[in-house]
Amino acid sequence: MKKIEIYTDGSCLENPGFGGWAYILCYKKHQKEGFGAKADTTNNQMELQAIIEALKALKEPCEIALFTDSNLMVRSINEWLEGWVKKDFKGKKNVMLWKEYLTLAKDHKIKAFWIKAHNGHELNERCDHLAKTAALTLKEETKNCN
Structure with missing residues:
Protein backbone atom coordinates (compact mmCIF):
# COMPACT_ATOMS: atom_id res chain seq x y z
CA MET A 1 0.00 0.00 0.00
CA LYS A 2 1.34 3.43 -0.92
CA LYS A 3 1.82 5.79 2.00
CA ILE A 4 0.54 9.28 1.28
CA GLU A 5 -0.18 12.47 3.13
CA ILE A 6 -3.31 14.51 2.57
CA TYR A 7 -3.72 18.08 3.77
CA THR A 8 -7.22 19.57 3.76
CA ASP A 9 -9.07 22.71 4.70
CA GLY A 10 -12.56 24.10 4.46
CA SER A 11 -13.59 27.72 4.60
CA CYS A 12 -16.87 29.57 4.91
CA LEU A 13 -17.25 33.32 4.43
CA GLU A 14 -20.29 33.25 6.69
CA ASN A 15 -21.64 30.23 8.50
CA PRO A 16 -23.74 29.26 6.57
CA GLY A 17 -22.68 31.06 3.42
CA PHE A 18 -20.31 30.75 0.50
CA GLY A 19 -17.79 28.04 1.26
CA GLY A 20 -14.66 26.61 -0.25
CA TRP A 21 -12.68 23.40 0.18
CA ALA A 22 -9.16 22.39 -0.78
CA TYR A 23 -6.77 19.47 -0.53
CA ILE A 24 -3.17 18.67 -1.29
CA LEU A 25 -2.13 15.05 -1.89
CA CYS A 26 1.55 14.28 -1.26
CA TYR A 27 3.27 11.12 -2.46
CA LYS A 28 7.05 11.06 -2.37
CA LYS A 29 8.04 14.27 -4.18
CA HIS A 30 4.74 14.66 -6.02
CA GLN A 31 1.84 16.91 -5.06
CA LYS A 32 -1.65 17.27 -6.44
CA GLU A 33 -4.06 20.06 -5.48
CA GLY A 34 -7.81 20.22 -5.72
CA PHE A 35 -10.33 22.86 -4.67
CA GLY A 36 -13.89 23.95 -5.18
CA ALA A 37 -16.75 25.98 -3.74
CA LYS A 38 -20.40 25.83 -2.87
CA ALA A 39 -23.05 28.36 -1.90
CA ASP A 40 -25.17 28.04 1.23
CA THR A 41 -22.90 25.68 3.13
CA THR A 42 -21.09 25.51 6.45
CA ASN A 43 -17.47 25.38 7.51
CA ASN A 44 -17.84 21.79 8.76
CA GLN A 45 -19.41 20.70 5.49
CA MET A 46 -16.52 22.23 3.56
CA GLU A 47 -13.95 20.59 5.86
CA LEU A 48 -15.54 17.20 5.19
CA GLN A 49 -15.98 17.92 1.46
CA ALA A 54 -9.12 14.13 -1.79
CA LEU A 55 -10.23 10.51 -1.43
CA LYS A 56 -11.97 10.68 -4.82
CA ALA A 57 -8.64 11.66 -6.39
CA LEU A 58 -6.94 8.43 -5.28
CA LYS A 59 -6.62 5.65 -7.83
CA GLU A 60 -5.77 2.75 -5.47
CA PRO A 61 -5.97 1.82 -1.79
CA CYS A 62 -3.49 3.81 0.31
CA GLU A 63 -2.25 4.24 3.82
CA ILE A 64 -3.19 7.86 4.52
CA ALA A 65 -1.95 10.37 7.05
CA LEU A 66 -4.67 13.04 6.92
CA PHE A 67 -3.73 16.48 8.25
CA THR A 68 -6.42 19.05 9.04
CA LYS A 87 -26.39 4.13 15.95
CA ASP A 88 -27.25 4.83 12.27
CA PHE A 89 -26.11 8.45 12.69
CA LYS A 90 -29.05 9.22 14.96
CA GLY A 91 -29.00 12.94 15.82
CA LYS A 92 -25.89 13.65 13.72
CA LYS A 93 -25.42 16.38 11.12
CA ASN A 94 -24.06 16.03 7.59
CA VAL A 95 -25.06 12.37 7.43
CA MET A 96 -24.95 12.15 3.63
CA LEU A 97 -21.41 13.55 3.58
CA TRP A 98 -20.29 11.13 6.30
CA LYS A 99 -21.80 8.20 4.39
CA GLU A 100 -19.98 9.31 1.25
CA TYR A 101 -16.76 9.53 3.27
CA LEU A 102 -17.28 5.98 4.57
CA THR A 103 -17.84 4.63 1.06
CA LEU A 104 -14.66 6.28 -0.22
CA ALA A 105 -12.58 5.46 2.89
CA LYS A 106 -13.36 1.75 3.12
CA ASP A 107 -10.40 0.59 1.00
CA HIS A 108 -7.87 2.86 2.72
CA LYS A 109 -6.14 2.95 6.08
CA ILE A 110 -6.72 6.48 7.37
CA LYS A 111 -5.36 8.19 10.46
CA ALA A 112 -6.24 11.84 10.99
CA PHE A 113 -3.91 14.35 12.65
CA TRP A 114 -4.63 17.86 13.89
CA ILE A 115 -2.37 20.74 12.91
CA LYS A 116 -2.72 24.26 14.27
CA ALA A 117 -4.34 26.67 11.81
CA HIS A 118 -2.62 29.88 10.70
CA ASN A 119 0.64 28.75 12.27
CA GLY A 120 2.91 28.91 9.25
CA HIS A 121 2.60 25.27 8.13
CA GLU A 122 3.17 25.62 4.38
CA LEU A 123 0.66 23.04 3.14
CA ASN A 124 -2.04 23.99 5.65
CA GLU A 125 -1.62 27.65 4.67
CA ARG A 126 -1.83 26.70 0.98
CA CYS A 127 -5.07 24.75 1.55
CA THR A 142 -22.81 34.94 -8.06
CA LYS A 143 -22.90 38.69 -7.35
CA ASN A 144 -22.04 39.48 -10.98
CA CYS A 145 -24.85 37.23 -12.25
CA ASN A 146 -27.54 39.07 -10.27
Missing part, protein backbone atom coordinates in the same frame (compact mmCIF):
# COMPACT_ATOMS: atom_id res chain seq x y z
CA ALA A 50 -12.24 18.58 1.19
CA ILE A 51 -11.51 15.15 2.65
CA ILE A 52 -14.06 13.48 0.37
CA GLU A 53 -12.66 15.15 -2.75
CA ASP A 69 -6.81 22.05 11.29
CA SER A 70 -10.31 20.84 12.22
CA ASN A 71 -10.24 19.04 15.55
CA LEU A 72 -13.86 18.04 14.84
CA MET A 73 -12.79 16.14 11.71
CA VAL A 74 -9.87 14.46 13.50
CA ARG A 75 -11.98 13.30 16.42
CA SER A 76 -14.89 12.29 14.17
CA ILE A 77 -12.67 10.10 11.99
CA ASN A 78 -10.43 8.67 14.71
CA GLU A 79 -12.88 8.31 17.60
CA TRP A 80 -16.57 8.86 16.94
CA LEU A 81 -17.48 7.66 13.45
CA GLU A 82 -17.64 3.97 14.31
CA GLY A 83 -20.18 4.68 17.07
CA TRP A 84 -22.24 6.91 14.79
CA VAL A 85 -22.50 4.08 12.26
CA LYS A 86 -23.66 1.64 14.98
CA ASP A 128 -6.49 27.66 3.54
CA HIS A 129 -5.65 30.05 0.70
CA LEU A 130 -7.14 27.78 -1.99
CA ALA A 131 -10.36 27.21 -0.02
CA LYS A 132 -10.89 30.90 0.77
CA THR A 133 -10.11 31.93 -2.80
CA ALA A 134 -12.62 29.39 -4.15
CA ALA A 135 -15.33 30.71 -1.80
CA LEU A 136 -14.58 34.34 -2.67
CA THR A 137 -14.55 33.58 -6.40
CA LEU A 138 -17.96 31.89 -6.21
CA LYS A 139 -19.35 34.81 -4.20
CA GLU A 140 -18.10 37.30 -6.81
CA GLU A 141 -19.40 35.20 -9.72
Whole structure:
Protein backbone atom coordinates (compact mmCIF):
# COMPACT_ATOMS: atom_id res chain seq x y z
CA MET A 1 0.00 0.00 0.00
CA LYS A 2 1.34 3.43 -0.92
CA LYS A 3 1.82 5.79 2.00
CA ILE A 4 0.54 9.28 1.28
CA GLU A 5 -0.18 12.47 3.13
CA ILE A 6 -3.31 14.51 2.57
CA TYR A 7 -3.72 18.08 3.77
CA THR A 8 -7.22 19.57 3.76
CA ASP A 9 -9.07 22.71 4.70
CA GLY A 10 -12.56 24.10 4.46
CA SER A 11 -13.59 27.72 4.60
CA CYS A 12 -16.87 29.57 4.91
CA LEU A 13 -17.25 33.32 4.43
CA GLU A 14 -20.29 33.25 6.69
CA ASN A 15 -21.64 30.23 8.50
CA PRO A 16 -23.74 29.26 6.57
CA GLY A 17 -22.68 31.06 3.42
CA PHE A 18 -20.31 30.75 0.50
CA GLY A 19 -17.79 28.04 1.26
CA GLY A 20 -14.66 26.61 -0.25
CA TRP A 21 -12.68 23.40 0.18
CA ALA A 22 -9.16 22.39 -0.78
CA TYR A 23 -6.77 19.47 -0.53
CA ILE A 24 -3.17 18.67 -1.29
CA LEU A 25 -2.13 15.05 -1.89
CA CYS A 26 1.55 14.28 -1.26
CA TYR A 27 3.27 11.12 -2.46
CA LYS A 28 7.05 11.06 -2.37
CA LYS A 29 8.04 14.27 -4.18
CA HIS A 30 4.74 14.66 -6.02
CA GLN A 31 1.84 16.91 -5.06
CA LYS A 32 -1.65 17.27 -6.44
CA GLU A 33 -4.06 20.06 -5.48
CA GLY A 34 -7.81 20.22 -5.72
CA PHE A 35 -10.33 22.86 -4.67
CA GLY A 36 -13.89 23.95 -5.18
CA ALA A 37 -16.75 25.98 -3.74
CA LYS A 38 -20.40 25.83 -2.87
CA ALA A 39 -23.05 28.36 -1.90
CA ASP A 40 -25.17 28.04 1.23
CA THR A 41 -22.90 25.68 3.13
CA THR A 42 -21.09 25.51 6.45
CA ASN A 43 -17.47 25.38 7.51
CA ASN A 44 -17.84 21.79 8.76
CA GLN A 45 -19.41 20.70 5.49
CA MET A 46 -16.52 22.23 3.56
CA GLU A 47 -13.95 20.59 5.86
CA LEU A 48 -15.54 17.20 5.19
CA GLN A 49 -15.98 17.92 1.46
CA ALA A 50 -12.24 18.58 1.19
CA ILE A 51 -11.51 15.15 2.65
CA ILE A 52 -14.06 13.48 0.37
CA GLU A 53 -12.66 15.15 -2.75
CA ALA A 54 -9.12 14.13 -1.79
CA LEU A 55 -10.23 10.51 -1.43
CA LYS A 56 -11.97 10.68 -4.82
CA ALA A 57 -8.64 11.66 -6.39
CA LEU A 58 -6.94 8.43 -5.28
CA LYS A 59 -6.62 5.65 -7.83
CA GLU A 60 -5.77 2.75 -5.47
CA PRO A 61 -5.97 1.82 -1.79
CA CYS A 62 -3.49 3.81 0.31
CA GLU A 63 -2.25 4.24 3.82
CA ILE A 64 -3.19 7.86 4.52
CA ALA A 65 -1.95 10.37 7.05
CA LEU A 66 -4.67 13.04 6.92
CA PHE A 67 -3.73 16.48 8.25
CA THR A 68 -6.42 19.05 9.04
CA ASP A 69 -6.81 22.05 11.29
CA SER A 70 -10.31 20.84 12.22
CA ASN A 71 -10.24 19.04 15.55
CA LEU A 72 -13.86 18.04 14.84
CA MET A 73 -12.79 16.14 11.71
CA VAL A 74 -9.87 14.46 13.50
CA ARG A 75 -11.98 13.30 16.42
CA SER A 76 -14.89 12.29 14.17
CA ILE A 77 -12.67 10.10 11.99
CA ASN A 78 -10.43 8.67 14.71
CA GLU A 79 -12.88 8.31 17.60
CA TRP A 80 -16.57 8.86 16.94
CA LEU A 81 -17.48 7.66 13.45
CA GLU A 82 -17.64 3.97 14.31
CA GLY A 83 -20.18 4.68 17.07
CA TRP A 84 -22.24 6.91 14.79
CA VAL A 85 -22.50 4.08 12.26
CA LYS A 86 -23.66 1.64 14.98
CA LYS A 87 -26.39 4.13 15.95
CA ASP A 88 -27.25 4.83 12.27
CA PHE A 89 -26.11 8.45 12.69
CA LYS A 90 -29.05 9.22 14.96
CA GLY A 91 -29.00 12.94 15.82
CA LYS A 92 -25.89 13.65 13.72
CA LYS A 93 -25.42 16.38 11.12
CA ASN A 94 -24.06 16.03 7.59
CA VAL A 95 -25.06 12.37 7.43
CA MET A 96 -24.95 12.15 3.63
CA LEU A 97 -21.41 13.55 3.58
CA TRP A 98 -20.29 11.13 6.30
CA LYS A 99 -21.80 8.20 4.39
CA GLU A 100 -19.98 9.31 1.25
CA TYR A 101 -16.76 9.53 3.27
CA LEU A 102 -17.28 5.98 4.57
CA THR A 103 -17.84 4.63 1.06
CA LEU A 104 -14.66 6.28 -0.22
CA ALA A 105 -12.58 5.46 2.89
CA LYS A 106 -13.36 1.75 3.12
CA ASP A 107 -10.40 0.59 1.00
CA HIS A 108 -7.87 2.86 2.72
CA LYS A 109 -6.14 2.95 6.08
CA ILE A 110 -6.72 6.48 7.37
CA LYS A 111 -5.36 8.19 10.46
CA ALA A 112 -6.24 11.84 10.99
CA PHE A 113 -3.91 14.35 12.65
CA TRP A 114 -4.63 17.86 13.89
CA ILE A 115 -2.37 20.74 12.91
CA LYS A 116 -2.72 24.26 14.27
CA ALA A 117 -4.34 26.67 11.81
CA HIS A 118 -2.62 29.88 10.70
CA ASN A 119 0.64 28.75 12.27
CA GLY A 120 2.91 28.91 9.25
CA HIS A 121 2.60 25.27 8.13
CA GLU A 122 3.17 25.62 4.38
CA LEU A 123 0.66 23.04 3.14
CA ASN A 124 -2.04 23.99 5.65
CA GLU A 125 -1.62 27.65 4.67
CA ARG A 126 -1.83 26.70 0.98
CA CYS A 127 -5.07 24.75 1.55
CA ASP A 128 -6.49 27.66 3.54
CA HIS A 129 -5.65 30.05 0.70
CA LEU A 130 -7.14 27.78 -1.99
CA ALA A 131 -10.36 27.21 -0.02
CA LYS A 132 -10.89 30.90 0.77
CA THR A 133 -10.11 31.93 -2.80
CA ALA A 134 -12.62 29.39 -4.15
CA ALA A 135 -15.33 30.71 -1.80
CA LEU A 136 -14.58 34.34 -2.67
CA THR A 137 -14.55 33.58 -6.40
CA LEU A 138 -17.96 31.89 -6.21
CA LYS A 139 -19.35 34.81 -4.20
CA GLU A 140 -18.10 37.30 -6.81
CA GLU A 141 -19.40 35.20 -9.72
CA THR A 142 -22.81 34.94 -8.06
CA LYS A 143 -22.90 38.69 -7.35
CA ASN A 144 -22.04 39.48 -10.98
CA CYS A 145 -24.85 37.23 -12.25
CA ASN A 146 -27.54 39.07 -10.27
